[in-house]
Amino acid sequence: MDFVTNEKLTIVGAAGMIGSNMAQTALMMRLTPNICLYDPYGPALEGVAEELYHCAFEGANITWTTDIREALTDAAYVVSSGGAARKAGMTREDLLKGNAQIAEQFGKDIKSYCPDVKHVVVVFNPADITGLIALIYAGLKPSQVSTLAALDSTRLRSELAKYFKISPDEIRNCRTYGGHGEQMAVFASTTLVAGRPLSELIGKEMPEGDWADLQQRVIQGGKHIIDLRGRSSFQSPAYLSICMIAAAMGGKPFEYRRRVRAQRRIQAYPDGDGDHHHERGRRL
Numbered sequence: 089m090d091f092v093t094n095e096k097l098t099i100v101g102a103a104g105m106i107g108s109n110m111a112q113t114a115l116m117m118r119l120t121p122n123i124c125l126y127d128p129y130g131p132a133l134e135g136v137a138e139e140l141y142h143c144a145f146e147g148a149n150i151t152w153t154t155d156i157r158e159a160l161t162d163a164a165y166v167v168s169s170g171g172a173a174r175k176a177g178m179t180r181e182d183l184l185k186g187n188a189q190i191a192e193q194f195g196k197d198i199k200s201y202c203p204d205v206k207h208v209v210v211v212f213n214p215a216d217i218t219g220l221i222a223l224i225y226a227g228l229k230p231s232q233v234s235t236l237a238a239l240d241s242t243r244l245r246s247e248l249a250k251y252f253k254i255s256p257d258e259i260r261n262c263r264t265y266g267g268h269g270e271q272m273a274v275f276a277s278t279t280l281v282a283g284r285p286l287s288e289l290i291g292k293e294m295p296e297g298d299w300a301d302l303q304q305r306v307i308q309g310g311k312h313i314i315d316l317r318g319r320s321s322f323q324s325p326a327y328l329s330i331c332m333i334a335a336a337m338g339g340k341p342f343e344y345r346r347r348v349r350a351q352r353r354i355q356a357y358p359d360g361d362g363d364h365h366h367e368r369g370r371r372l
């Protein structure tokens with residue numbers, strides 16, 4: 089059975105909940121046989137690797153290491169969830185101090201050990217900021233670094249499907265804007281509900297108050313998972329992060345990108361090469 093590519097994919101934070109699920113998802117999606125797992129916490133990392141070996145994925149070449157140099161050398165693609173997760177009562181921004189330092193070192197390590205990396209996805213929170221820090225220290229082009237904020241859009245899709253009691257597949261083109269945090273903006277303007285613009289339904293079939301409540305549920309979607317499960321979400325960020333890197337690896341385009349934010353970032357850090365902007369727009 090073929091893989092999308094044979095290039096090396098490194099998963100940073102692989103001993104954690106998101107990292108270990110990302111590794112499994114990438115193997116199930118047959119993205120590449122060459123997956124390297126990195127985490128500073130060796131015992132749990134070895135445990136993740138052992139579990140993946142026990143899955144017996146056909147053709148897989150899974151390696152693991154606590155040496156970041158070994159992990160990143162020759163990596164064409166990197167996804168990182170390596171950092172602290174928030175607990176009940178915390179916002180994503182509460183993680184900033186510690187995770188910003190991790191992002192700085194992550195960026196420097198990319199620059200040292202895999203300066204030719206093709207694409208990096210940053211998951212650890214607050215993802216927009218840690219991604220930007222990693223981008224700056226890695227010296228990559230803005231089009232080479234993506235951050236995971238797609239859950240806000242998929243949560244909007246899910247909440248609308250529940251509200252209108254229709255299949256999520258009938259909710260199209262959900263978009264949220266701004267950072268992946270308490271200040272995100274949940275807009276109605278692009279969304280279609282069973283082919284009809286959501287903005288035309290608000291105030292008619294959906295009272296304004298219901299829309300305001302739904303927006304809050306989207307913003308608090310991550311907190312809701314912590315309340316229900318006693319820990320930060322991991323299945324959905326793992327799956328969507330791997331869908332993002334899959335798009336960069338030559339798989340199908342990623343549906344839940346945030347165009348406005350990406351364009352702003354590219355404008356803020358111009359690389360003088362418009363092609364990369366277009367490449368991101370097409371693939372991710």
Ligand SMILES: NC(=O)c1ccc[n+]([C@@H]2O[C@H](COP(=O)([O-])OP(=O)(O)OC[C@H]3O[C@@H](n4cnc5c(N)ncnc54)[C@H](O)[C@@H]3O)[C@@H](O)[C@H]2O)c1
Binds near residue numbers: 100172183236322
């Ligand atoms: N962007 C999103 O949508 C989204 C959604 C959910 C969670 N997250 C974030 O993802 C991150 C990981 O969450 P999790 O549930 O997997 O947490 P986890 O605690 O299960 O795993 C984190 C892993 O990171 C490792 N780690 C710690 N310091 C590291 C470093 N300097 N370099 C590499 N790895 C390091 C830890 O050893 C651990 O194995 C958190 O920051 C969390 O807030 C993001």
